[in-house]
Amino acid sequence: MTDLTRLTAAELADKIHTREVSSEEVTRAHLDRVAAVDDDVHAFLHVDADGALAAARAVDTTLDGGGAPVSPLAGVPLALKDVLTTRGLPTTCGSRTLENWLPPYDATVTRRLREAGVPVLGKTNMDEFAMGSSTENSAFGPTRNPWDRDRVPGGSGGGSSASLAAFEAPLAIGTDTGGSIRQPASVTGTVGVKPTYGGVSRYGLVAFSSSLDQAGPCARTVLDAALLHEVVGGHDPLDSTSVDTPVPPVVRAAREGAEGDLSGLTVGVVRELSGEGYQPGVLSSFEAAVDRLRSLGAEVVEVSCPHFTHGLSAYYLIAPSECSSNLARFDAMRYGLRVADDGEHGAEEVMSLSREAGFGAEVKRRIMLGTYALSSGYYDAYYGSAQKVRTLIARDFAAAYERVDVLVSPTTPTTAFRIGERVDDPMAMYLADLCTIPANLAGNAAMSVPSGLSDDDGLPVGLQIMAPALADDRLYRVGAAYETARGPVLDRIPELEGVASR
Template structure:
């Protein structure tokens, strides 16, 4: 019998729609797989067995009744624990929300349920999405299925590892500085960051409100596009949501799969293809670029001179916004409460709660952000970073006047060993060096596997103009067809 966990989302949906298998059988196969391997991978923080099987039975009942099913009906999906799920624990990888069960679903989860997908559970992540390795989760690290002694990327390492370990065919992540694309790159999976505002942030526990973007993760480009189509679109409950339809990303992925990129002009970012990346990463990237050229794409070098300032600008803007957003976690309204014995003041309870509830990386970023926003320093730090953000946006605007999309490696290096960078925050921050500019700009970007370096996956990043998400899917699908997908070692 076919191993249902090894199939793509498209294949699973087809089998369910035809009646060759049931949504319950598919769901149980993935739950069994989670039970068999997740003690070693630790991709999940919570597995909703009862809820998943109930949702699967509902899909089977609809099919039996002759109802028309959506293109992903009956397909299991794992959800990053940054999105609220009604009645299902949402911890954001933090002790401060341990055991919290939200009274409502995020818009993303609402749309997943409406589409008939089956939510398996919530995936592990760096606490409050602050990290590049999923080592900063309060509940322990996730491991990379390619090598269980290496990181799966972050902050959404659980969502990417679940795909690479065949625990789920689809997953949802969130991308603030690369937290979808970077895990995709180091686990050999596909991770897409939509245009900012193209997917709703309603019910997404905020880290940095001007940067956070939920998006799709999958093992193939077409699967990612189909998931993007389900979760995208305007949401009146999100004030930053774009009141425009989702670009036809599915049609673009199917077009790219034909392998014809005639007339497509791609810009190789000069600043990201020189020094700074491991030789094996650079070699795999350039081989992939040559494969795109053979499909008809014209590839030219494009300089984006202010991209080199993106990392320091990001690490002023994001912590500043996080220091404001995380002020709500005070031990008063919900979540953890420490020291409330009737003998302490409110301020003491808040201080004890935040001390016990937040991990070291979250505390570090809150302090950096509070300092950057403080009187006398605002203009020198936060204000200057916002000016750099404007210059980076101008670089993108200028580049897209010359080319249809930009390309670069997704990460400067392959997955590094667990524990090897936690003592040096700067070395950890470098993992997002190539992904951060797109977040500051607000445009879409995708990482697709392009080969191996030292036996570990390398990611190829495609960046497009705002609301031109379809462009990146076309190029990504063409590259996938040319170089193939990656198959992780068996766990």
């Protein structure tokens, strides 16, 4: 019998909609897989077996009655990052501050998934409030990379990417503020897409940095990501930053790209996003990927984006500044963790003690950095200057896209590092997002697609593809063409059961 957990989302949808299998069978197979391996991987913070099976049965009932599927992904289960609100299910953001919080409403992404008949298997682990590059900052323990359980799965959305690589879910949702979808995808051999800013609603996404946060699809294939993108994307009047335009034709682009012809397309290699400081195996994989794009008919040229080198510095002023403002709402007064509530402490002291107990070290670091950057006498020197750099980076992108259709780079400078290796070195941790941050600062679309395994350590490497705002379909065309020519990567992952870590 076919192992349902090894099929793509598109294959599962076809089997469910033609009644070869039921959604309940597919969902139960993935829940069984979670039960078998997640003690080792720790991709999930909360599993909602009853809710997922109920949603699956509802799809089956409709199809058995002769009804049409409500969406192309109806009946295909999914793992949801625990930063998107789910009515009646915990939403913790990986923090003790929100431990056991049950939101009274669904995020728009959550609602669209439910309306599309997608069973939500549960909520995935993440760096606390999406602040981190390794999922080690979760208050509930780290997630482990299924390729090597001594290594990180990336962050902040390591739980979503690990659930895919461990075959616990065929689809997942992540969020990307500085690379939190793409960097985990790179180090787990999966596909991750940061849509154009405003292309997927942020309503119900617990805010870290409001001008940067973007929810997006995570999958094992480019087509699966495209199918999910079309389900969750589109205008939302509840989000004032939502773009009021149709979702780009990403599924059509993925299907056309899979035919393998990139003739007439110009690819720009970003000079500033490779070279010194990059792992040799990452660079060799990237060079091979560029050669493959050329062999598919694309014209390849080198492009300089000189201000990209300042992206990391600008990001770590803008994002913490917005974080210090957004996280002020967690004051122990209305909901969330409250300590010292004994009648002997005043409100301000309860707030202070609760935030001290509820926030982890990285969150505190960023709140303090952001508060300082916004303080009187320093605002213009730090936050204001960072915003000017952001404008220069956007202009670099605009100039580049006058010459090329897409830009490419490695997704991250190294393969997955060992758990604990960078926890005491914040700068080394931050460098994991060196290549991904510019697209967030400019609001452009970007994707990470597996480019194979590194010669250095046999671990996954990602190819980053970037496209102009609202041209997300270009990502899918190029990504699908490259994926088809490259061949599968996840078929070489070590089996979890009974296999020791490398």
